[in-house]
Amino acid sequence: GLPHGLDSLSQEGLSEEPVQQEKQAVVGGGGGEKWGEPTHGHDHRKQLQLQQRRRRISKVAGGVAGSGRRGNEVNELEENDDEEIEDQEEIGGGLSCINIERQREHPFIVTEPGEVARGKKNGLDYLFHLYELCRDFLFQVQNIAKDRGEKCPTKVTNQVFRYAKKAGATYINKPKMRHYVHCYALHCLDVETSNTLRRAFKERGENVGAWRQACYKPLVVIAARHGWDIDAIFNAHPRLSIWYVPTKLRQLCHVQRNAAAAAASSVSLSAGAPPITNHYLSGF
Amino acid sequence: GLPHGLDSLSQEGLSEEPVQQEKQAVVGGGGGEKWGEPTHGHDHRKQLQLQQRRRRISKVAGGVAGSGRRGNEVNELEENDDEEIEDQEEIGGGLSCINIERQREHPFIVTEPGEVARGKKNGLDYLFHLYELCRDFLFQVQNIAKDRGEKCPTKVTNQVFRYAKKAGATYINKPKMRHYVHCYALHCLDVETSNTLRRAFKERGENVGAWRQACYKPLVVIAARHGWDIDAIFNAHPRLSIWYVPTKLRQLCHVQRNAAAAAASSVSLSAGAPPITNHYLSGF
C-alpha cells in the first residue's frame, strides 16, 4: 500500500478564518486517517468570482429528496426534507459584496506516491483521497436513505455532492471528481502501473493534464484483458463501483475493441497484414 | 405456469387500418408466444384527443442518446442518432385535423388467470404480458447500446419506452406500466397468491383499482419475510429486477417495518400490550 500518513504541510496563503472544512471528520467508514492538511485553498478572502451567465435564483433547497410531483397516496409520510446539516453562511448578502471569500482549490501537480505537494499545489495522493471522501459521503447518504425507506443511491450522484458541500467539504465538486475518475480507476485497478506512470511523468516534468491523458491507455489495456467490458471492471471493484464510467474511457474501449477485431480479422484473411494502429492512444 | 396460449378473440370496434402494432414480433428473447390478439383499441378513428396544456413543440428527436453537452475529445465518434426505427406517420398535419385516429387502450378488468376479457376490455394476463414486452424492448436497447459502446440501461427507462413507441408498440406507455408494476411484482414473486387474489376480486365484482390496491398487502408480507428489503427482493428476481420499485410500495414497507419494530419493542416492554395496527393495509 501507499504511505498515507503524510505530514502536515505549511498552509501558505490560507485560512484567515476558522473554515469548517473538516466537518467530514465525522464521516463513518474509512475514518481516522487524518489526511495531513494539504494546501487546500478557499480561505483567502478575494474578489467574489461573479460568474453570471444567467445566475439562477434557486438556492438549492431540499436534500435527500425524491424527484417529480409527490404522490399523495401515503402523504402522511411527507417530511420537510433535511436541513439537518446546518446551512452554510450566506454569501454576498449585505454591503461587502466586493471583498468576499470564494477561492478555488490549488491546482494539482504530478507527485510521486507518498510525495506531498509544495507551495500552492495539491498532490495526487490528495486527489485520490478525495475519492475516498466521496465514498464516505455516499455511505452516509445511503444510511440516511435506508433509514427513511427512500431510494438508495449506488453511485456518487448529485445528491451526494450536495450532501458533501453541506457538510462543509466545499473542495469537493462534481466537475473535478468526474474529470479525474479514470485516473483514480487506474490507481484502484493497478497501483503498480499507476505509480510508475506518476514517477515517469513527474520526472519528465509533465503537467497534470498530460498525466491525466496518459492514464487512459493502461486502462484500455486492462479492459482488453477483460473482454472490453469496462463497466464490469468498474462494478467488480468495491471502491470503483460507485463511480460512473467516464464517457471518454468507454468510447476509447469501444474504438479499440473494434480496431482489435478488425486487425484480427485482417490477420485471418492475410496472415502477414500489418496491425491497424489507433491514434487515440498514441502519445504515451 | 399459467396458460398463455389464449385464443384470438373478436376485435370488436377495432382495426380499420392495418396498424403496424405487431412490429415488435421481431423482438429477440421471449419470442414467439403470440399473445392472442387482445382487444387493444387504438385503431378506431376518433376525435383527436387534444390535450393541450401547453403542447410542446418538440417532436422527440434522437433515440438511444447520451445526455448533456457532448464531449469533443473523441468527437470523431459522434453519430447522428438512430432514426433506424422508421418514423410513425405524421399526425395532425394537414386539413383533416378533426377526425384523426388517436384512441386509448381499452380499460383493464379483473380476470382470472387464463381468462380473456370480453368486449372492449383487456384482461390481466394481457397486462402482465406488456411487462414481458417491455423486457424484450429493454433487451433490444441493451444490445444496441453494447454494440455501440454506449451506456447500457439496466432498467426500463424513458429510452426504452421511446424505443417501444417507435417500434410501433403504441399501447405501451410509462404511466400505465408504472401504475401496475407492483401488481406484476406480485405475479412474479408469488403466482399462487396473485391468482387467488384475482379470482377473489373477480368473484366479488371489484374493479381494477380495488384489485390494484389489494396487491400491496401480500407484497408487504413478502417483504417482511425478507427483512423488509424490497429493493433486494426486486433485484433478486430476473423479470422484476428491470423495474423500479414503486414509491408507494417502498413507503408501505418502510411504515410497516417501523410499526412492526414498535410493536415488538412494546411487547418486550409489557408482555401483554396490544399490537399496533396500521391503517394503510386495512381493507383487504
Added chain:
DNA sequence: AGAAGGACCAGTGGTCCGTA
C-alpha cells in the same frame, strides 16, 4: 365514477466555458 396516458416538473448526468 373509473381509468388511460399526454404532458409536466424538479432534480440528474454530463461537461462547457467564463474565470482566475
Added chain:
DNA sequence: AGAAGGACCAGTGGTCCGTA
C-alpha cells in the same frame, strides 16, 4: 497556457390531472 468549478442543458424519473 494550464486548471478549477459555477452554471448550464438535454433528457430522466415520477405522476398529476385534463380527458374520454
